[in-house]
Structure formats: structure tokens, C-alpha cells
Amino acid sequence: MQKTDKQYLSLWKEFAEGIRNSTPIDTTETPSDRLKRVKKLEADHEAWFKYYFPKYCSAPPAQFHKDAAKRIINNPEWTEVDSWARELAKSTRTMMAVLYLTLTGKKSNTIIISNSYDNAERLLLPYKVNLEVNNRIIQDYGEQEHIGSWESGEFITKKGAAFRAIGAGQSPRGTRNEAIRPDIILFDDLDTDEDCRNADIIDQHWNWVQEAVIPTRSISNPLLQIWCGNIIAEDCCVLRAQKFADHVSIVNIRDDQGKSTWPEKNTEAHIDRVLSQISYASAQKEYFNNPMSVGKTFPEIKWGKCPPLEQLEFVVVYGDPGTSNKDRPGQKSNLSNSRKAVFIVGRKEFTYYIYYGFLDVMGNHIFIASFYACKDYIAGRTNGFFIVENNTLQGPFYEQVLLPLVYNYEGAHGAVLPITGDNRKKPDKWFRIEGTLEPINRTGNLVFNEDEKSNPHMMRLVDQFKAAKPNSKQLDGPDAIEGAVFIINQKFYNNMKQFTPIPLKRNPRKAL
Numbered sequence: 114m115q116k117t118d119k120q121y122l123s124l125w126k127e128f129a130e131g132i133r134n135s136t137p138i139d140t141t142e143t144p145s146d147r148l149k150r151v152k153k154l155e156a157d158h159e160a161w162f163k164y165y166f167p168k169y170c171s172a173p174p175a176q177f178h179k180d181a182a183k184r185i186i187n188n189p190e191w192t193e194v195d196s197w198a199r200e201l202a203k204s205t206r207t208m209m210a211v212l213y214l215t216l217t218g219k220k221s222n223t224i225i226i227s228n229s230y231d232n233a234e235r236l237l238l239p240y241k242v243n244l245e246v247n248n249r250i251i252q253d254y255g256e257q258e259h260i261g262s263w264e265s266g267e268f269i270t271k272k273g274a275a276f277r278a279i280g281a282g283q284s285p286r287g288t289r290n291e292a293i294r295p296d297i298i299l300f301d302d303l304d305t306d307e308d309c310r311n312a313d314i315i316d317q318h319w320n321w322v323q324e325a326v327i328p329t330r331s332i333s334n335p336l337l338q339i340w341c342g343n344i345i346a347e348d349c350c351v352l353r354a355q356k357f358a359d360h361v362s363i364v365n366i367r368d369d370q371g372k373s374t375w376p377e378k379n380t381e382a383h384i385d386r387v388l389s390q391i392s393y394a395s396a397q398k399e400y401f402n403n404p405m406s407v408g409k410t411f412p413e414i415k416w417g418k419c420p421p422l423e424q425l426e427f428v429v430v431y432g433d434p435g436t437s438n439k440d441r442p443g444q445k446s447n448l449s450n451s452r453k454a455v456f457i458v459g460r461k462e463f464t465y466y467i468y469y470g471f472l473d474v475m476g477n478h479i480f481i482a483s484f485y486a487c488k489d490y491i492a493g494r495t496n497g498f499f500i501v502e503n504n505t506l507q508g509p510f511y512e513q514v515l516l517p518l519v520y521n522y523e524g525a526h527g528a529v530l531p532i533t534g535d536n537r538k539k540p541d542k543w544f545r546i547e548g549t550l551e552p553i554n555r556t557g558n559l560v561f562n563e564d565e566k567s568n569p570h571m572m573r574l575v576d577q578f579k580a581a582k583p584n585s586k587q588l589d590g591p592d593a594i595e596g597a598v599f600i601i602n603q604k605f606y607n608n609m610k611q612f613t614p615i616p617l618k619r620n621p622r623k624a625l
Contacts, residue, residue, distance in 0.1 A: 165247065185339065197363075221273060226298065228308065236278070255272070257270040303322075303342060365402055405577075415561065422494035430498070430597075432501040434501060452587060471570045503534030
């Protein structure tokens with residue numbers, strides 16, 4: 114639904130006041146000095162951004178910001194997909210680059226496309242307001258507002274640069290600026306959660322992009338095509354666009370080392386605060402480009418009271434030290450700071466209980482410390498077997514990195530950790546998880562400790578179970594639980610084999 118004139122005017126005033134006040138100018142500057150200054154700024158687009166848009170440049174740009182701007186500005190014929198997490202300024206940085214190209218005369222016809230016309234018009238508003246009231250743009254590039262061709266959803270500057278907002282499914286035909294077809298097409302948040310739940314709608318939008326939007330371009334003149342949008346589903350237009358893009362930039366709120374990708378703006382404390390207030394699944398989708406749609410294998414999770422540890426023969430503390438190259442061929446594996454899991458699992462009769470544990474992005478020192486925290490949790494109330502996954506690719510890592518850390522911890526704290534490696538040759542991760550855990554979960558025999566229901570590590574484990582499916586990117590938690598259950602079953606089976614069956618004596622009185 115389009116905004117009313119009153120709503121639009123309110124938005125315009127809000128933007129205009131801030132932009133006008135943030136762009137003071139030197140009225141005593143001579144024309145010669147002004148030309149020299151403008152020429153110097155245009156030679157350095159980052160300096161240009163900072164001068165003309167101080168309101169948006171409150172924090173220094175990160176390297177990924179600079180790299181993207183360089184690609185967009187220096188490649189007239191280019192398709193870029195920027196899947197940056199929320200709070201990483203993908204729309205703002207794109208706007209500054211588009212206005213740089215427009216005001217310097219490199220591009221002249223821009224269409225902005227979003228999931229609805231109303232949203233596309235909202236995205237176009239900062240462009241329009243900056244061209245109207247930004248004192249520095251007006252001083253250096255002249256008055257831009259062209260009376261008679263200056264509407265909220267479509268306008269043309271005095272120098273002939275055109276801008277138009279289009280909602281998904283609307284006709285872009287006739288989008289011309291005299292003889293110039295669109296030379297910038299910007300898709301911003303074309304995908305929505307609701308649309309992505311319907312494969313037919315995604316197909317319709319993609320066909321519309323392919324058949325109606327892209328053909329508005331000129332074949333002989335270069336087109337800059339930019340996609341701004343997070344990966345919010347396993348099938349969405351942004352993902353499809355990545356397949357034919359010249360460059361794909363995926364940046365999460367934190368990097369592979371668990372650190373803020375834009376620390377100048379988003380501190381670790383700020384990120385922790387935000388992530389603590391939303392579910393793990395929501396955080397993965399909005400801030401880590403990892404949509405975790407609900408799977409069908411573990412639709413229900415059972416919370417319950419765990420029996421006292423004293424009633425168990427033993428428990429297994431199983432640790433998954435992170436993704437190996439075996440699980441993700443072709444991708445770099447950072448084992449020093451990846452998502453790791455350590456959980457205590459016990460069995461009584463035919464029920465398996467997940468008592469306590471850790472699941473998070475953590476360094477190797479924290480990973481080893483998690484084992485000791487689990488040892489403290491057990492506190493001698495039953496026997497504990499401490500196992501760490503150790504497949505053929507992780508073997509050197511286990512021996513050369515983890516074991517020395519264990520020895521150092523033992524020396525510093527005087528606490529022995531009898532840890533051993535799980536050296537079994539494991540089949541495919543998904544088939545292990547599904548084959549081992551789905552039957553016991555379906556029958557209600559996999560119980561999550563209700564006393565740890567508010568524990569964020571346990572909550573992350575539950576979210577990973579609920580989202581689990583063959584192509585899930587994150588199965589570290591369920592993988593650790595599968596490892597623990599396998600070890601428990603193996604030990605129970607070995608104990609059973611130690612008993613010698615007593616042969617039954619034949620009853621002589623019973624007839625043959």
C-alpha cells in the first residue's frame with residue numbers, strides 16, 4: 114500500500130532536516146578553489162562519500178565496504194550481489210556509489226526495485242532528498258530539483274539524470290530517459306519471508322526479473338546491476354542472482370573468528386546484546402546469511418527431567434572441534450575459531466538424556482575449557498568418558514593442537530582430563546545424525562534437560578535440531594550428540610558381551 118501525501122511529507126521533513134544540517138558549506142570559497150576541491154574529491158570516491166554524506170559516514174568504512182565501492186564504480190558493465198548482514202550499511206553504501214556515478218556523469222538512468230512499490234519508494238527517498246537539500250551537492254553540482262519532473266517515485270534532475278521506483282511484478286517498460294535506457298538497476302530487499310515460503314512466487318519474481326526487468330537495458334551500453342539483500346531462504350532471488358553475478362560479497366555481522374566485521378561501528382558488546390534478545394535461528398538468518406527453515410526430521414523436541422547422575426553407570430562428554438574439510442569440500446576450514454560443540458549425554462534404560470553443554474563459535478582454549486566445565490558439572494557423581502571427534506583430517510589437529518592445550522590446562526589447574534579421540538571412520542554426517550537420532554527422538558527417548566531450558570547453548574542445540582536437514586550448513590550440535598549416543602551404545606554393547614551365557618539343562622523327564 115502506497116504512503117499518503119501526509120506520511121510522505123513527514124518522512125521527507127525528517128530526512129531533509131538532518132541532511133541540510135549535516136552539510137554546511139564555505140560560502141567564501143572562490144570558483145577556482147571549488148573546482149580544485151571537487152576534482153580532488155572525485156579522484157577519491159571514499160573521500161567524496163565522506164564529504165558529501167557526513168551523516169551516513171559516522172564510522173570509518175570497513176575493507177569490504179571499500180572493495181565493493183571500488184568494484185561498482187570502476188566497472189560500468191557489472192553485476193554485483195552484496196549479501197551483507199543487517200547493520201552493515203549495504204543500502205547506504207550503495208546509494209552513495211550510485212549518486213557518485215550519477216553526479217559525475219558516468220550513469221544517468223537508475224531504477225530501484227524492491228518487494229513492493231511502497232518499499233521501493235522509501236528506498237528512493239534518501240536519493241531524492243539529498244539531491245534536493247544537500248548543501249554540498251547543490252554548491253558543487255548545482256540545483257538538482259527539476260520542477261514538473263519531481264515525484265516521490267520518479268524524478269529527473271535538471272541535468273537529465275533519471276530515477277524511478279518499481280515494486281515486484283510492476284511493469285518497468287517505458288523506463289527511458291530520452292534515448293537512454295536504464296544503466297543502473299538496483300534490487301534492494303526483493304525477497305521477503307512470506308514470498309520465500311511459496312516457491313511459485315519466487316519463480317514468478319525471477320521470471321519477471323529475467324523477462325521484464327533485465328531486457329529494459331540497452332544491449333550496446335553498459336549496465337550496472339546491483340543486488341542488495343540477505344540470504345533469507347534456501348531458495349530466493351538473491352541466491353539465484355549469485356549464479357550469474359560477476360562478484361558475490363557475503364559478509365556476516367561476525368567473521369569466521371567470531372569478531373565483528375565492522376568493529377568501528379558494531380562493538381562485540383552491541384552484537385552480544387542484540388543476539389541475546391532473538392532466537393538462534395533468527396540470528397542466523399538476519400545476521401549470518403544462514404536461513405534455518407524448519408526441517409522435517411526433528412519436528413518436536415522433548416524437554417524433561419534428567420535422572421540424577423548417581424543413577425547412571427556413566428556419561429559421555431563428546432566434543433566436536435569444528436567443521437573439517439571433509440564436511441565442506443572446496444571451502445577453507447578455520448579450525449582455530451569455528452563453531453564447536455561439547456555436551457554431556459547419559460542413558461538410563463532406553464532413554465538418552467542431554468544434561469549440559471556448550472555450542473558456540475569458540476577458540477580452541479575455550480573448547481578445552483568446556484570439557485573441564487562439563488567435568489565440574491559431573492563432579493564425580495558418575496563415571497565420565499571424555500571423547501573428542503578425531504577423523505582422519507582432524508588427526509594432526511587433535512594431536513598437535515588439542516592435546517597440548519589439555520596438558521597445559523592440566524599443568525595450570527592441576528586437573529587431569531582423561532580425554533580420548535573418536536577415531537572411527539564416520540559415514541556421511543547427515544545419514545549418521547538421521548539414522549541414529551531420529552528414531553530415538555521420534556519415540557520420545559531423546560530428552561533435553563529442562564533445567565537448562567534457558568541456557569543459550571542448549572537453545573542453540575535445539576534450533577539446530579529443528580532446522581536439521583540434509584543440506585543444513587550447521588549440524589555441529591546434533592553431530593556431537595550422535596557421537597555421544599554412538600559411544601554410549603558401543604559401551605553398553607561391549608558390557609553385554611562380557612557376560613557368559615549359561616546353557617539351559619535338559620529336563621530328563623520331558624519327552625523328546
